[in-house]
Amino acid sequence: MSRSPVSATLTATDKDELLQAITTIKEKLPFLIDLSNEERKALPKMGDKSRAFVSKALEVATQNPEFLPRSFNLEEMRKDVQLFEALYPLLLALTQLQELVDDTSLAVGSEAYAAALQVYNYAKASGQTAGLDAVVEEMGQRFARKSRKSKPQAATL
Template sequence: MSYQNMAAALTPQDIQEIKVALQTVQKKLPFLITLSTQERRKLVKMGDKSLAFVNNSVTAAQSNREILPATFDVEELVRDYQLATALTELLISMQQITEQVDDTLMAVGSEAMTGSLTVYDYVKTASKKTPGLKTVAEQLGERFKAIGRAKSAKTSVS
């Protein structure tokens, strides 16, 4: 779907149902772990190119058990490979959804910011003549104070 203008909404019930569905996904994957940065660095990585290597090594191990040490668990290797391929498939699907949610959030956030900037401009202009809007204009202007300080700091350094 190409982007034009967001005209969508999520009801509280929709949000709750999505959260329940996500909880179901988590319950179906009770073995998921969280690795520390240090743990991630230490692990041997398996990327797309390595998937064929692992597949071929599984086939070789199954066909030539006699050359492997008795302590090598071929069935564990097969289970690891099967889980890796299943998780890869799920990850691709989840990444597609995540990318769409991220893009949609960016688009609708942009629309909300653009509309808010328009409101802010009108409030600033009207606050000069309309009683009670000065406080609102100042409140809305708080969002830009840090930006103004950063610009003046850059200008004074140059």
């Protein structure tokens, strides 16, 4: 797959404005929660198939509240469904944005690393490393292999 290199800059002002926009988004969603991995795994998930089921269940409960126990909070269910439906397009938009930022960051990081490798190889090969020996050696530490520690031998009786 061929792609053109990313050639762009992000000014400090633009970066600050973007971070402020993210802060504003968080402020507009004060009810957001942070689940642990265990909590996330334990929760039943509402996917595309479940959305129709939940919608139908809400309609049934709304039209026939008499069979529900008094402890069932129909209004809370309605709020949960409405909030989910309101958050869903935000989730899609933010997921797409995150994928674009991830891909762009990966691409420009790769471009920067490839350029750094060229600089390192040119500096090593030039023979004119006077004054650069320490820097080239320091850069070379990136590729140094760590020695494997020998396994302790079990004592024999």
